[in-house]
Amino acid sequence: MSNPFSRIVEPLDPSQPAKRFFNLNHLGDPRYERLPFSIRVLLEAAVRNCDEFLVKKVDVENILSWKTMQHKAIEVPFKPARVILQDFTGVPAVVDFAAMRDAVKVLGGDPEKINPICPADLVIDHSIQVDFNRGPDSLQKNQDLEFERNKERFEFLKWGSQAFQNMRIIPPGSGIVHQVNLEYLARVVFDQNEYYYPDSVVGTDSHTTMINGLGVLGWGVGGIEAEAVMLGQPISMVLPEVIGYKLTGSPQPLVTSTDIVLTVTKHLRQVGVVGKFVEFFGPGVTHLSIADRATIANMCPEYGATAAFFPVDKVSIQYLVQTGRDEEKIKYIRKYLQTAGMFRDFSNSSQDPDFTQVVELNLQSVVPCCSGPKRPQDKVEVSEMKKDFETCLGAKQGFKGFQVAPEHHNDQVKFIYNEKEYELAHGSVVIAAITSCTNTSNPSVMLGAGLLAKKAVEAGLTVKPYIKTSLSPGSGVVTYYLQESGVMPYLAQLGFDIVGYGCMTCIGNSGPLPESVVEAITQGDLVAVGVLSGNRNFEGRVHPNTRANYLASPPLVIAYAIAGTIRIDFEKEPLGVNAEGKKVFLKDIWPLREEIHAVERQYVIPGMFKEVYQKIETVNKSWNDLDVPSDTLYAWNPKSTYIKSPxxxxxxxxxxxxxxxxxxxxxxxxxxxxxxxxxxxxxxxxxxxxxxxxxxxxxxxxxxxxxxxxxxxxxxxxxxxxxxxxxxxxxxxxxxxxxxxxxxxxxxxxxxxxxxxxxxxxxxxxxxxxxxxxxxxxxxxxxxxxxxxxxxxxxxxxxxxxxxxxxxxxxxxxxxxxxxxxxxxxxxxxxxxxxxxxxxxxxxxxxxxxxxxxxxxxxxxxxxxxxxxxxxxxxxxxxxxxxxxxxxx
Incomplete structure (x- = not known):
């Protein structure tokens, strides 16, 4: 069937008549300019893919009528522009594809028909574990062990990258899927098959939502649903309500983007946004970098929304320049979005669309905070952390309780580590990890952590050696700017050596704790603590021996590691005492927002991104050396304990x-x-x-x-x-x-x-x-x-x-x-x-x-x-x- 909306197709540039787009302004419908920007992306996909079979004219009409249809549980189809996978969820997807080829052959069909139709990128980032830490060779040792453990899986994935068309695989050691997506894979606007259209994505990881910070509509789906999209099927979704989240004011000097996102997470959990889109607007958005916006969008699953969308504005375009994107592409991205009515000026309130409901946050009201001890939405202000943890100790077993008898609240257990005696108590920090996609993509908090580490070392502070400290950057770019700005040696001195590029402690790949530490925790039945810059802290996830886990910004992770306990009031108690006997408080070493931004402007530059990403698909020698067969059907190995025909x-x-x-x-x-x-x-x-x-x-x-x-x-x-x-x-x-x-x-x-x-x-x-x-x-x-x-x-x-x-x-x-x-x-x-x-x-x-x-x-x-x-x-x-x-x- 020909597309019934072909009348609104026109060239973007008259000098290139073959490069066209569907100009939604030419629908001549006043409803279009009142639609939320996120819904405009759904509308464009429906218009462009309208074939009166998978996508019908009535679907286009229902999306145009969003204002009245949003409350009626109307089903609409959506064909995303691409799919993104990580290896934990990508391996079973490729296993299913291989098994589907077998099944189609058994039923008399052509197995080669089972192939991704929609472009798919798979980033191997979930396999690496923190087996080694606190050493300059930790990264290499962890990567070697990752390959040793996962060689079978990697061989299978490499077979898949060759056997299936339209599937690209980013090798291990490259970074976290969501950060690689943000810095490299995101197109923002597609230029494919002679058409321009908005980039959009579904992924087999719930934090796929991070890409919404760059103005790319995307969310996590199950691996099963992603496979159907890869095979050319639209997603069937209920037309969502869109909550307008208005940001005003600017953040205080001591506040990080992590504090902002934990505040937003708690607020939106209270508002109730499950199954809805959240779209950010208001003058406060201009005070947030793309990395800040991505941090907020990343935590979307923790407040339950489907997507948390920041439309593209001039800051988004500057980010594309900063991350080394091609100049010609950036030109057509801006022109397409402006011409199609999808480019946003957050200072211009006349552009504000209709929303289902508007909620508001003044960024000035945000204060430093953490979340825990068992859920991301349970925000705790840093000034209340000590008191809150001590309340949780005695409270009934639950999300905010451990039910420890009052007479045991101050129990201590002595243990020996490296021939020296230490003590553990309830609230002792045993894991401190700068990890996960939420924050490692954000130069402001990563450089903030580095500057804090520098000041801490210069003040004579240290981290106890039994605490499992680690730093797992989201991409090689992070390492680049931490080294160039001169803060990396200070991070390493406090135990925060680079241990791997991947999603590590946040998904439970925290590796083992020292045996004497585990024995002490077990002996005293202690509520030991993990502090991580991640986005998930559910029970049993981070490590079996850390019953309490707190999400915190990277600088706070280091601060709690130095303190060695969560039971500290930073305003009244010192982080530590240096060799001269001087008390050092957190306020003495905390870097200001402007101080961090000055370093960021100097050291986070386009050349870094270009250098890292030009060689990303070939940089891993172990991956390059894998030799795999090129057969259409996979030869299942009955002895394998990793790959099995389901x-x-x-x-x-x-x-x-x-x-x-x-x-x-x-x-x-x-x-x-x-x-x-x-x-x-x-x-x-x-x-x-x-x-x-x-x-x-x-x-x-x-x-x-x-x-x-x-x-x-x-x-x-x-x-x-x-x-x-x-x-x-x-x-x-x-x-x-x-x-x-x-x-x-x-x-x-x-x-x-x-x-x-x-x-x-x-x-x-x-x-x-x-x-x-x-x-x-x-x-x-x-x-x-x-x-x-x-x-x-x-x-x-x-x-x-x-x-x-x-x-x-x-x-x-x-x-x-x-x-x-x-x-x-x-x-x-x-x-x-x-x-x-x-x-x-x-x-x-x-x-x-x-x-x-x-x-x-x-x-x-x-x-x-x-x-x-x-x-x-x-x-x-x-x-x-x-x-x-x-x-x-």
Whole structure:
């Protein structure tokens, strides 16, 4: 079909008539200039891709009518310009692609049809761990160990980069996916197939949202959904409400961008923005650099929005110049956005569009803060940290409580480290990590940390040697400017040597703590602390032995490392005492905002970006030396414990089977609120007493070779056994935190996987009961694939995190939701009942279904298939089955 909007196509530059664009101003519709800028991107994609099949004229009309349609749960299609993957989520995506090729061949189709149609970039950044720290050779040692552990995965990914068209892979040692995206991969405006159009992206990491800071609309989706986009399918989404977030004023001199983002995170959690877009506007935006904006956009999953958008303005264009982008490209980017009505002047209020709701923050009101001890949204002002932690110590077990008896609050445990005696207490810092995409992309906080380190060393301060300190920059550019500005030696002197380029401590790749430290923590049952510049601090994520974890700016990470404890009031107590006996306070060494910006202007220059990124795809010799086959179909190695052909497509036929009811299901787990994807599918270390460990041992591996769950996402046997294997899982069937449950036919307490196996052998279907925000946190497709493999047919929850609900749908697991005002408690559910879910033949989106219990009780729940497309996926047994049938036929 020809595009019904071809009449509004015109050249951007009359001297280049072949280079065209869809000029939305020529729709002649006054509604366009009142649309939020983020919605304009959705509109342009719908207009350009309108074929009256996947995208229809009515979809364009619905987006144009956003002001009235936003409240009506209207479904619209969106075709992003590209997909971005990281290796933890990218490996299973490539595994699925390889398995889909096999399945299409079995069904008589052409396996080479399984190929990314939409451009895809994969950055290998999640495999490296902090095995070595505090030494100039830490980086090389960690990278060597990363290659040793992950050679099989890397060989598989390199095969994928050659076997699949339209897929580029950035080798390990290059940086964090979101920072590489910001500094290098982002196009801002595409110039492809003779058309200009806005860059937009979906990624298999929830922090894909970081790119919105540069004016590129993007968000995280499940790996399953990303694969469908790669295969040319649009995302089906509910037209979102858009919260206008007005920024006024300018930040105080002592405030960092981390303080701003933690304040915004808490504020927007209170406003309630789950499933909505947030769009920033107002004169305060002009005081934020692109790195500051990216920091705020990065934390979007922590306040629950789908995207947190900063439209492109002159600061965005300056950033493209600063990061060494091509001059000709920058010219057409600016011209296209200005001509198409997508270029923003934040000082001009006449450009302010309509919003669903407007909330406001005066940047002047932001004060230094951290977040913790267990959730990113639990902001604590730095001046209150000591008091807050001491309150948490005695408070009831929960997000803000550890339930330590009052008589034990001041317990201390002596231990020996490197032949010297030290003491640990509740609140002692044992991990201090400058890590993760949130802050390492931001020169202001990284240079701030460097300047603070310089002043601390000059004042005679040190960090205790047993504290695990580390610095993992988001790209080689960071190392470049830290060295050029002269602060790197001071960081190293305090123990913050560069340990790797990747997402390390923030995802649990923190490596081991010294044995004597672990023994002391265990002996005293201490609430030890991790302080990190990351974006996630959920229980059990950072390290099994740090029960409290606080998110903080890079300078504060160093400050708490020097103090050695979280129980310090920086305003009244010194950071330390130097060799001359002088007390040194934090205010004595804290760099001012203008001081930092002066160094940034001098040392963060375009030449650095050009030099680093010109050689990014060839700089890793170990990667270059990998020799892999060039076959169309992957030759699965049955001995591999990393890469395994998944069982998802076994017995798949071209014919559809009608959906059937779930009859007499047992409850595998009874869970509470805010169960994260970390609880469901942990990415960190594999406990030695776990089902996954038993499996790997049976394959001849030693504990040293286990690696992490994240690194083994290409092996379904490990990942099924790792489902609900988080040591901090709180299951209401048990009286303690443990990755276990009760197998009701025998009344035995078993590991979750072992219980599911017992049920499977007896052909019993399973469901999970849960509270609010089920599946919050990282966008992990294994948090849906794992439950599917355990035999879980449905989840019944009070509410879902957006990406996780989508992933459950993608695997054919039914997301059921209690009716408003109802929950397990109000319905008197214990989880010991057996559940029958009546699935009718005629299905419509968001329909109510009947649930019958073996006790005789009956109630209704909403079946959360939100769109007709999601129902199509369900009827096919999942999105990948749908794609295979489509390609095979």
């Amino acid at each position: 069982p998802f497509f076994e017995n798949l036929t071209l014919e559809l089977q009608p959906p059937t009811s779930i009859v007499d299901a047992y409850v595998l787990l009874n869970l509470g609120d805010s169960v994260t994807t970390d609880h469901i599918s942990p990415a960190g270390n594999i406990a030695r007493n776990s089902p996954a460990a038993r499996y790997l041992t049976s394959r001849g591996l030693t504990p040293r070779e286990f690696n992490s769950y994240g690194s083994r996402r290409g092996n379904d046997a490990v990942m099924a056994r790792g489902t609900f294997a988080n040591i901090r899982l709180l299951n209401k069937f048990l009286s303690k935190q443990a990755p276990q449950t009760v197998h009701f036919p025998s009344e035995e307490t078993l590991d979750v996987f072992d219980a599911s196996e017992r049920y499977r052998q007896a052909s019993h279907p399973l469901i999970v009961l849960a509270g609010k925000e089920y599946g919050s946190g990282s966008s992990r497709d294994w948090a849906a694939k794992g439950p599917f493999l355990l035999g879980i047919k449905a989840v019944l929850a009070e509410s879902y995190e957006r990406i996780h609900r989508s992933n459950l749908v993608g695997m054919g697991v039914i997301p059921l939701q209690y009716l408003p005002g109802q929950d397990a408690e109000s319905l008197g559910l214990t989880g010991r009942e057996r559940y029958t879910v009546i699935i009718p033949e005629e299905l419509v989106p968001r329909m109510n279904v009947e649930i019958k219990l073996d006790t005789g009780k009956t109630f209704q729940a909403v079946m959360r298939f939100d769109t007709d497309v999601e129902l199509t996926y369900f009827r096919n047994g999942g999105i990948l089955n749908y794609m295979i049938r489509k390609m095979a036929s």
